Amino acid sequence: MNTPETTYVLSPVELDLLELHLGGGTDTLTLLDRPVQGPVTLTDAENTPLAVVGEDGHATALKPIARAAGPHWDPAVRRGAHDVAHEIRREVGPVGDVLALLVDAAPTRDELDALDGLVAGAAAVLVLVPASRRHPEPGHLGAPGLARVGTVVGDAVAAAFDGPVRTVVVPWADGAGLRWDDVATHHGADRVERLADHRTPPTAERVARLSTLWSREVGTLYPDAVAREVEHAARGARSEGTVVFFTGLSGSGKSTVAQALAAELDDEGRHTTLLDGDAVRQHLSKGLGFDKASRELNVERIGYVASLVAYHGGVAIAAPIAPFASGRARVREMAQAAGRFVLVHVSTPLEVCEARDRKGLYAKARAGEIPEFTGISSPYEEPTDADLVVDTSVTSVEAAVAQVKNLL
Incomplete structure (x- = not known):
């Protein structure tokens, strides 16, 4: 398939909108409340082409959207609308009454006590849980917490209801013009009840x-x-700020672990800032090359911003390749002047990283098309001072996150 020359780099919010659309949750793709004028190729922050949008506003997938870790990424619950609707309608038939219960806040005992009355008469129940890549507002549950409480609600419904029950995590973006009535219909539901609306006034x-x-x-x-x-x-008063600095080869899994860690800490109420290497290249270090001096400057910029976050009591999570010991040492110095520094070496072997490569960068580097590529034509200096070493070829993302949290 020939892809158009025009490209559009998606923000985290727009990735949610694309994922929802590709799964069948919307008829046409809208990005930040603006229809996309195709044809255009949509990419993530790593410049991975994810989809092509045609002139009709419909997107066709090119590559899978990168998945992260946590309960909101469990493939058993994070499923496309088309698959959910097909499955639930196969069980209850085309005219069975399917109720969608929206769980977008922590349910109190009131809401759980109201479940019997809410599900009465329904043929099936979908527990829909919105999950956003955007950081939650302080004091609000993030995507991991909402997924966990959604499971609690699903279990409570199943205990009080004889029909099919499905808990579904739905990629969501507030302020993008989405309507739950429409999205629930695409999931196979006939009507929607927001569970929090059944909380008593007291x-x-x-x-x-x-x-x-x-x-x-x-x-x-x-x-x-x-x-x-x-x-x-x-x-x-402010808590001690922390910089968690991941380093490792391209494809080692450092970004995936960093994103999952950020989601978990956000869900615990920590003020977390994620500085992913590829995303930083799009903004903070745009225009820099990949020679040693440019790479060192890129890492130093990341370290400087991370140290500012730590100084103000937040948690900065950075995930660049950071191949040189001298650059990592400068980041450590800046971070320790502001708070705590934790260095995590994601030591996944080169052959595993190369096999995972979604963008074909390693193949291009071996063919000489990309000069000074870390691990192939440019060295990676393995850290000797790491606080934690993780190999994601033998350690799951969830386990890696748990190990980092134990350090914190």
């Missing part, structure tokens, strides 16, 4: 007050003037 009021309970206790314990000082000190 419970909703108690949930809304959660964020102010601490301030009220401070106001009760201290005189007004003193309470203001206590609250001021609490707002100014």
